[in-house]
Amino acid sequence: MFLLTPALVAVVCILIVWVFKNADRSLETKKEEAQARPWVDEDLRDSTDLLQEEEDVDEWQESEESVEHVPFSHTRYPELEMKMRSQEFYELLNKRRSVRFISSEQVPMEVIANVIKAAGTAPSGAHTEPWTFVVVKDPDVKHKIREIIEEEEEINYKRRMGDRWVTDLKKLRTNWIKEYLDTAPVLILIFKQVHGFAANGKKKVHYYNEISVSISCGILLAALQNAGLVTVTTTPLNCGSRLRLLLGRPSHEKLLMLLPVGYPSKEATVPDLKRKALDQIMVTI
C-alpha cells in the first residue's frame, strides 16, 4: 500500500516520461544532423561551420595579416578587342560538354600542372587557398578508387534509393559502372580544407572553403576546355573518407569533386541538350 501513495506515483511517472522523451529526442536530433547537409560528404559534418559563425567576412580579403598595398598593374584592351575576346571565350566554353567516354591515351603532365596552376589563382575567403588537387595516374590506385566508388554506388542505387530513384535512373541512362575511372589517364580529386592550422597549432578558420574550392573548380574546368581536354564533374557519394584514406590525405581535407581527365574516346557521345538562353539567366536593372 505504501508503494501507491500519490507522491511516489508522481515521481515514478515523471521519471518514465522524462526518459522516454529524451530517447525520442536524441533519435530525432541524430536524424536532423544526418539530414542537415545531405548533399555533401558525410564526414564533412564537423565543427568547422560552427566556428565560422563569429568570424564570417563579407569581403574575400586577400589576407588575414596586415600586408603592404602595392599599385595594381592592369592590362586594358581597346573596346573592340574586349568584345572579341569575351565573345571568343564564350564560344570556346560553350563547346564544353560533360564527357563520360574517355580514351586511355596519356595526356601531357605539363598541361595538367598548368590547369591546376590556373585553378590555384582562384580567390578564396581570407586568401586561405583551401584546396588540394590530387592527381592520380597510377593504374592500381585508379582501380582502387573505382572499386570504392562502384561499391558505394551500387549500395546507393540498390538500397538507399527508393523506387522513384530507379525510375529516374533509367531516364538518366546511368548505372554504378564507372569505366572512365580506369580508362581516363588522369583522375583529379579535389579536396577542400575545412580548416587550416595557425602558427601555434590551433585550428585556423577557412572562410567559405566550399564556395572557394568550387570557384577554383570552375576555373579548372575552363582551363581544361581551353587546353582541349575533356572531363565530367562528379561528386562521389558516401566515399569521401575511404578515398581520403586511400590517398593519404589528412582529416581536415574533405573530398569535394572528382574529375576524370583525358581525350574523348572515338565513339564518345553526349546527351543532345541545350543551354538556357541569355534572357533566361540574366536580368538587367
Next chain:
Amino acid sequence: MFLLTPALVAVVCILIVWVFKNADRSLETKKEEAQARPWVDEDLRDSTDLLQEEEDVDEWQESEESVEHVPFSHTRYPELEMKMRSQEFYELLNKRRSVRFISSEQVPMEVIANVIKAAGTAPSGAHTEPWTFVVVKDPDVKHKIREIIEEEEEINYKRRMGDRWVTDLKKLRTNWIKEYLDTAPVLILIFKQVHGFAANGKKKVHYYNEISVSISCGILLAALQNAGLVTVTTTPLNCGSRLRLLLGRPSHEKLLMLLPVGYPSKEATVPDLKRKALDQIMVTI
C-alpha cells in the same frame, strides 16, 4: 480527496513533464537550425536540402529526361599547342587580383552579356542551370544596395562581432564603407535557385545548386579577367533577403555573391600577397 488518487496524480504529472520537455526541445531545435549553416545567408535555411537526400546523384547528369545521345565533337590541339595554351591561360589568370578600387567609367554591355553567357556554360547537377545573374546599372538601385549592405555591415562589425573581430579588422584594413557599390558601373548579383518548378507546379530539386553556381562564378571571374575587367568577390552578410526583395527576385532564389565590375581606378592598389606554389596545392600519385 478524490482529486488526489494516485491515478490522477500520475496523469497530471505526465502532462506537466510532457509540456515542459516539448517547450525545451523546440527552443533547442531552433538553436540548432540557426547554427546549421551559419556561413550562408540566413534565409537559405529552407527545406530544399532535406528534399535532396533521397535524390542525390554523384554524376552531374546533363538532364533528368531521357534525351538522345549525339556524337561529341571535339577540338584537339597538337601537344605543343596544348602546352602553350595552358601556360598562357595560367599566366592570364595569375594576373587576376581582387580589386576594391573601381573606376566609375562605363563598360560595354556587350562584354557583360558575353561574360555571363560564358558563366552560363558551367555544368550543374542534373543540368538544372540554377543561376540568375542580376546586372545592376541603375545608380539609384546601386545606391540602395550600398545602403542595405553598409547598414548590415555596420551592425555586424559593431555589435555582432567581438573584440577579436575588431582586432582582425584593423589587420584587414577594411570597414563597412563600400564605395565601390556606388562607383562600379555594374554590379552583378548572383543568385542560386535552391529549387525549381516541375511542369505540374511542384518543387523540382536543384541538386548541388550552391556548388554549381559557385563553379559558374569561377568561370565568370575567368571571363572577366580575360576581357580586361576587374572585380572583387563579395558575399554580403545578413542582407540576402533585403537585396532579393529590392531586386524583385522570387523566394526560391538566394543571393550567393555580389561582384562589382568595372575598370580599376587609376590609384588602385592591392595587398602584396603571393599565391601558394604548385607543390603546395598539387599531389601526384
